[in-house]
Amino acid sequence: MLGFAGKAALAAMVVCAAAASPQAAWADAAAKPADAEGASAPAEAALPQGAALDELVAGLDAQLFDSFNRCTDPAQLARHAALFDEKVEFYHDLGGVSWTREALVDSVRRNVCGKFRRELVAGSLRAYPIPGFGVMEIGEHRFCKPDGGACHGRGEFVMVWRRDGEQWRxxxxLSYAHRPLPEPAARPEPAPGR
Structure with a gap:
């Protein structure tokens, strides 16, 4: 057990470590965000808060997955691609990692288009602002037959959206925790004569 002198020395080490840490620089960086190469990004207008932020992110999610769900149409696939940064990193617990927009779109073209559709799970969407950069979107989604049929799988996701002027990408x-949905309970056969 530390005595008073030991506790004081420990406290001094913590204070010195904190002063030497990049924490103070981090606080300044929050005021002047850096781009992917470390250069300061231009100042951005303030992000909406509360319900307005939720509405903004729900709209971005709808744009992204409306085009995803109709990606057999080349124009929709191009629209989908435009919503990703060129250097996007996409981590999928079943499919692996895509390191570029080109690789991601190629994977969507080969593995998604015409095979299933994505639905956002109602009430699951959460949005968190990232000052000077954009917003983090977290939620759950399910995957269903493309013709409007039954849903067969569910997963969770996190997307980091960056705002560049009026454009969001x-x-x-991260798309993870993919699992099958339980089969719907079979309806019992009606009793004879009913």
């Missing part, structure tokens, strides 16, 4: 995405 996903820079990082």
């Amino acid at each position: 996903v820079t990082r995405a």
